[in-house]
Amino acid sequence: MSPTSTTLRRTGTLAALTLAGVLAAAGAASAHVTVHPESYAKGATDGVLSFRVPNEEDTASTTKVQVFLPTDHPVLGVLVTPQAGWTAKVTTTKLKKPVKTDDGTITDAVSEITWTGGRIRHGEFQDFDVAFGQLPDDTGRLSFKTLQTYSDGSVVRWIEEAKAGADEPENPAPALTLTAGGAGAEASNGSGGAAGSDADSAAPSSASSSKDTKESTASDTADDSTARSLGTAGLVVGVLGLIAAGFALARGRNARP
Structure with a gap:
């Protein structure tokens, strides 16, 4: 097997393992x-x-x-x-x-x-x-x-x-x-x-507050999901960068006389 093929295989294996770890960690964080x-x-x-x-x-x-x-x-x-x-x-x-x-x-x-x-x-x-x-x-x-x-x-x-x-x-x-x-x-x-203490005046206020709470909760959940998605995306980009670097290194070695 040529040095280029060996380098590519090792790089691909490392990238796959890293990506699997990233996705597993992302799943565990939300479980x-x-x-x-x-x-x-x-x-x-x-x-x-x-x-x-x-x-x-x-x-x-x-x-x-x-x-x-x-x-x-x-x-x-x-x-x-x-x-x-x-x-x-x-x-x-x-x-x-x-x-x-x-x-x-x-x-x-x-x-x-x-x-x-x-x-x-x-x-x-x-x-x-x-x-x-x-x-x-x-x-x-x-x-x-x-x-x-x-x-x-x-x-x-x-x-x-x-x-x-x-x-x-x-x-x-x-x-x-x-x-x-x-x-x-x-x-x-x-x-x-x-x-x-006034039950009559508290009732409509309570309903309005309940609505605000649900909206706030939905917003917090959305923000949390967005943050996790961005974090996972960043890690995936890093893995792709590692793959690209491996291919570049392999090409460089192959191009040497």
Whole structure:
């Protein structure tokens, strides 16, 4: 085999392996179970959390999803949105520390939601929507540990919590950031403070805020997808540059007397 052929073969093999690694990394980065939106105001009321579950297996489908809600900082008034083909089982737990609200003292809260009966195939994802009455106001972050079960019996445990200043763990738990709300802002918009006391005036404001939240979430998701696409494209361009350099080197050697 000529030196030129050997160089081209090695260059092609290296490029193929590099490109495969790039595409695998890009797929893994988007395969985590996540919660949307990524943030809400502390004490926010009457909102929706959407748990996005992608399928990352080539030969198996997701058949069961278990989301565990924290009970040390409980989410109150949880309601599950029906999902076609899926059956939801809601488990409640008695709180160690009851929560006082305007409607009375809450002694029980939802601690687990399990969806079964459906199927998320390769290349697909499913959003599981959960409505809440009130988020806690005594913490800055909520983690929702999640178990994802596949049709082949394997289970992926999305339970690792990210550490400040550290790299993202391999199997991070979906996390919701709770921010300090501005004075007079509606809690239900995901960025404000406590809701107003006048129910009649709060209703239209809440609807408007819900719309703003969905638009903001869609924008954030689009920006995130664009950033990932640009990053992947840049890496692919680099690989193509490596291939071109290999061919140029091979031609140069072949042209020498």
